[in-house]
Amino acid sequence: MSFKYGFLLIALFSGCLAKPSLDAQDLSIFFDHVDTSASAHRIMGGTPAEEGSAAYMVALTGGDNVRAYSCGGSIITSRTILTAAHCVESVWAWDHLISSYRAIVGTDYWNVGGDSYELERNVTHPHYLRSTIKNDISLLITTTEIRLSETVKVVPLSFGHVGAGIETRATGWGMIRPYGPLSSRLLELTLTTLEGEDCKEKVAQASVEFDIPAPAIEPHLELCVFHSLNRGLCSGDSGSPLVRTDIGGQVGIVSWGFPCARGAPDMFARISAFRDFIEKNAI
Numbered sequence: 271m272s273f274k275y276g277f278l279l280i281a282l283f284s285g286c287l288a289k290p291s292l293d294a295q296d297l298s299i300f301f302d303h304v305d306t307s308a309s310a311h312r313i314m315g316g317t318p319a320e321e322g323s324a325a326y327m328v329a330l331t332g333g334d335n336v337r338a339y340s341c342g343g344s345i346i347t348s349r350t351i352l353t354a355a356h357c358v359e360s361v362w363a364w365d366h367l368i369s370s371y372r373a374i375v376g377t378d379y380w381n382v383g384g385d386s387y388e389l390e391r392n393v394t395h396p397h398y399l400r401s402t403i404k405n406d407i408s409l410l411i412t413t414t415e416i417r418l419s420e421t422v423k424v425v426p427l428s429f430g431h432v433g434a435g436i437e438t439r440a441t442g443w444g445m446i447r448p449y450g451p452l453s454s455r456l457l458e459l460t461l462t463t464l465e466g467e468d469c470k471e472k473v474a475q476a477s478v479e480f481d482i483p484a485p486a487i488e489p490h491l492e493l494c495v496f497h498s499l500n501r502g503l504c505s506g507d508s509g510s511p512l513v514r515t516d517i518g519g520q521v522g523i524v525s526w527g528f529p530c531a532r533g534a535p536d537m538f539a540r541i542s543a544f545r546d547f548i549e550k551n552a553i
Contacts (some may be wrong), residue, residue, distance in 0.1 A: 273364075274286040278346070279358045281308045283286070285354075297488055305435045307329065308521060309542075312462045315461040316440075316457035316458055316501070317447075317457060317458060317459075318403070318455050318456070318457060318458075318476075319378060319441055319455075319457060319458040321378055322378070322420070322421050323458075324378075324535060325369065325376070325420070325421050325423035326344045326345045326346075326423050326424060326425035326442055326511065326520075327342065327343075327344065327345075327375075327378075327456060327487050327510070327511070328343035328345060328351050328373050328374065328375055329342065329344065329345060329373075329374040329375075329377075329380035329384075329443065330342065330343055330351075330353060330355070330357060330361075330371065330372070330374075330410075330509065331371075331372050331374055331380065332368060332370045332371055332372070333370055334363060334370050334515065334526040337372075337374070337380065337381050339380050339381070339443060339506065340357065340360070340361060341353055341354065341357035341451070341506075341508045341509035341510075342442045342443065342444075342506075342507060342508065342509045342510030342511070342521055342524065343357075343373065343404045343410065343509050344425050344510070344511040344522075344523075345416060345422070345423065345424050345425060346424060346425060346427060346548070346552060347411050347424060347552050347553060348416050348418060348424070349411055349414075349415055349416065349553045350409055350410070350411060350412075350552040350553050351373055351409065351411075351412065351522070352407070352408075352409060352511070352523060352548070353407075353410060353508075353509035353523065353524050354371060354406045354408065354410075354456055354508050354509040354510065354524060354525055355394045355395055355398040355405065355407055355408040355410055355540065356400065356403070356406055356525075357408065357508050357509040358392045359394070359398075359400065359407040362392070365519045366391070367389055367391070367392060367410075369451060371389050372386045372387060372388060372389065372495045373385055373386070373387045373389060373410065373412060373416075374387075374525070375387065375416060375420060375422050375423040376419070376421045378446075378455060378456040379454045379455060379456070380443050380456075381454045381528070382454065382456060385416075385417065385422070387412045387416060388412065388413040388414070389410050389411065389412060390411045390412060391410075391411050391550040392408055392409065392410050392411070393408065393411070393476055394407075394408040394409075395407045395408065395499075395538070395544065396431045402485045402486065403485050403526045403537075404485070404488060404491055404492075405491065405539070405544075406523065406525040406526070406539045407523055407539045407548075409546050409548070409551050409552060410517075413464075422478065424431040425511060425513065425518075425519070425520045425521050426492065426518065426519045426520070427498060427515060427519060427541055428514055428519025428520060428540055428541065428542075429541065429542045429545045429546065430542065431520050431542060432463055432493060432514070432522075433463065433465065433498065433541070434464055434465035434468070435461055435462060435463065436462065436463040436514060436516075436521075437460060437461075437462055437514070437515045437516065438460070438461050438462070438463060438495060438512050438513060438514055438515060439458055439459070439460055439461075439511065439512070439513050439514075439515050440458065440459050440460075440461055440495075440503060440507070440511075440512050440513075440524070440536075441456055441457065441458045441510060441511065442456070442457065442503065442506065442507035442510035442524065443455075443456060443457070443458075443506050443507070443510075443514075444503055444504045444505060444506035444507030444508075444510070444524075445504035445506050446528060448502075448543040459497060459501060459502070459503075460503075460515065461495040461496060461497050461512070461536070462495060462497070463493060463494065463495050464495065464496055464535055465526050466487070466489025466491075466494070468494075469487055469489065469494030469517055469535050470487045470489075472494075472496070472534060472535050473487055473494075473535060475534075475536065476528050476532070476534035476535075477528075478535070480528055480532065480534075481529060483537065484528070485526070487537075489540075490543055491538070491540055492525065492538065492539065492540055493521060493522040493537070493538040493539075493540040493541075493542045494513065494536075494537060494538075495522070495529075495535060495536050495538065496513065496534075496535045496536065498533070501531055502527065502530070502531035502532075502534075502536050503524055503527055503530075503531070503536045504527075504529065505529070505530070506533060507524045508524050508525070509523060509524060510523070511523065512538050520541055521538075521540070521541050521542070522538030522539060523539040523541070523542060524538055525537050525538055525539045544549065
């Protein structure tokens with residue numbers, strides 16, 4: 271079984287090196303889930319997360335007999351998982367989620383252990399636009415309640431404004447290097463938020479330097495973070511949460527970025543922009 275590609279990053283690492291056209295909606299080199307027929311990947315420059323320190327993490331997988339990693343997510347209620355819309359778009363067929371799609375919780379190793387939950391349905395933001403990667407947020411509703419415990423927890427959502435200079439923690443199973451091997455261990459990386467205009471400038475510079483057209487930045491919808499060259503997010507991190515280190519609340523969802531940890535900002539859907547959507551649709 272395979273999932274279709276959605277963002278620029280995977281296509282780039284799969285050999286599609288031609289400059290994409292946003293008019294053609296070819297965004298496949300920006301962050302995406304990993305194809306289930308290929309290796310999954312992990313955060314670049316990250317370190318192994320302390321066991322159980324991100325008990326809200328969810329590994330979204332497919333596969334009838336063997337788990338095949340797709341995207342990350344977070345537990346926000348006992349039946350609701352928060353992830354990126356482009357992750358769900360890739361496992362949507364014939365007006366429903368593919369039957370093998372599962373949420374794995376309670377483990378730092380996506381391919382072993384933990385508890386597996388079937389997914390009843392999804393609620394994707396009605397104004398999600400793949401062409402501009404905006405409103406990149408979706409909720410997944412589990413068929414049964416997730417059993418909460420010391421190793422399976424709900425992450426609190428932080429709806430307050432997040433300005434520049436805030437220290438955050440990203441966790442995920444994303445790529446450690448282009449064409450990198452599959453990593454089963456959850457990794458983490460500390461990132462600092464950027465001011466909106468600063469982010470726009472850095473993204474514009476990166477777009478010219480890498481010869482990759484980027485979507486327009488909308489700071490009221492997106493949160494921009496940065497660490498350093500060779501430390502950042504990559505394919506496989508999509509849908510994973512960004513959490514403030516001071517208060518422990520989730521403030522973002524991995525959405526897109528330039529491939530991969532090349533000294534450019536990484537973009538997250540800003541949680542505070544979607545409070546009404548989340549509160550209306552979470553169970």
